[in-house]
Amino acid sequence: MLLSEFAANAELKYELSNIMLKNTLPHAVIIEGAVGTGRKTIADIIAQYCVCSSDSQKPCGICRNCIKADQHIHPDIFYADGNEPKALSVDSIRNIRSSAYIMPNEAPMKAYLLLNCDKMLPPAQNAFLKILEEPPQNVQFIMTVRSSSSLLQTVRSRSRIFSLFPAEVNDAAAIAAKRFPQKDISEIKNIAQLCDGNIGMTLQMLQNGGQEAQKLAEEIFASIMLSSEYPLLQSLQQLAGDRNFAASVLDFMSELAAECVRASIGADVYSKTAAAIAERYSKKRIFCISENILYARKVLNTNVNLNLFCTWLCSVLKS
Numbered sequence: 632m633l634l635s636e637f638a639a640n641a642e643l644k645y646e647l648s649n650i651m652l653k654n655t656l657p658h659a660v661i662i663e664g665a666v667g668t669g670r671k672t673i674a675d676i677i678a679q680y681c682v683c684s685s686d687s688q689k690p691c692g693i694c695r696n697c698i699k700a701d702q703h704i705h706p707d708i709f710y711a712d713g714n715e716p717k718a719l720s721v722d723s724i725r726n727i728r729s730s731a732y733i734m735p736n737e738a739p740m741k742a743y744l745l746l747n748c749d750k751m752l753p754p755a756q757n758a759f760l761k762i763l764e765e766p767p768q769n770v771q772f773i774m775t776v777r778s779s780s781s782l783l784q785t786v787r788s789r790s791r792i793f794s795l796f797p798a799e800v801n802d803a804a805a806i807a808a809k810r811f812p813q814k815d816i817s818e819i820k821n822i823a824q825l826c827d828g829n830i831g832m833t834l835q836m837l838q839n840g841g842q843e844a845q846k847l848a849e850e851i852f853a854s855i856m857l858s859s860e861y862p863l864l865q866s867l868q869q870l871a872g873d874r875n876f877a878a879s880v881l882d883f884m885s886e887l888a889a890e891c892v893r894a895s896i897g898a899d900v901y902s903k904t905a906a907a908i909a910e911r912y913s914k915k916r917i918f919c920i921s922e923n924i925l926y927a928r929k930v931l932n933t934n935v936n937l938n939l940f941c942t943w944l945c946s947v948l949k950s
């Protein structure tokens with residue numbers, strides 16, 4: 632993808648294209664933003680810029696190096712993803728350190744992409760700091776992270792930080808509509824709105840059930856208010872069949888919980904169920920529901936048994 636094709640984030644695109652034009656990219660950059668805002672896409676564009684062999688504007692998108700970068704097969708672009716076990720451990724960082732001093736294979740520069748650095752613990756960050764203090768020539772480090780505050784001040788101060796933000800809801804919906812031409816536009820807009828313009832999350836929700844997931848999330852919230860536990864359990868059991876669908880429903884549930892919190896402090900909200908919950912329960916109970924849903928979303932990423940998960944979730948939402 633070219634930088635100009637990247638959605639929203641006009642300020643970042645302006646800054647980055649200026650830096651690329653003037654060839655003044657600092658040797659380490661941090662790209663911060665929520666999951667789904669395009670951190671990896673920007674990291675890939677910077678990596679392509681680093682390996683591009685064009686004499687004019689980089690990345691040109693058409694040279695051999697750019698094409699290999701696009702296909703993720705360039706031998707001078709290295710990935711270490713914090714979501715994979717030990718990928719950003721002290722040992723892995725030491726390996727990166729020793730390989731970084733070896734000259735690039737084919738491109739003018741090497742690029743190291745350290746993804747999801749939220750998972751990089753302080754000892755590994757300190758090991759990484761040693762490279763940043765004496766950076767090898769012809770090497771670019773690109774880190775992605777939810778918030779740069781997860782990184783040590785010493786790492787942050789030696790890097791340039793770029794922040795990514797969600798798109799406008801209408802822009803996010805337009806992009807999603809191109810990707811899902813068969814889906815109803817009002818459903819797409821509704822989901823883009825729920826995701827606050829986060830394009831990645833909108834696409835993921837459309838992929839994983841969209842409207843159906845949203846309906847079920849509303850149904851679960853309405854069941855919380857009923858005196859009997861049975862309807863809630865029955866609704867939650869619909870999560871047991873498909874982990875991706877369950878994840879999508881829980882994402883909608885955390886949006887709804889956030890709506891409940893907003894409603895409890897007197898803000899206008901779009902969901903009638905959220906408004907009803909806010910009227911009925913104390914702020915403390917609403918925060919508790921919200922916390923439990925966030926925790927449940929994390930639990931779902933583990934190898935949990937889905938039937939047990941549904942029963943457990945029912946008991947914590949009712950307590």
Ligand SMILES: [Zn+2]
Pocket residue numbers: 682683684685690691692693694695696697698
């Ligand atoms: Zn190129």
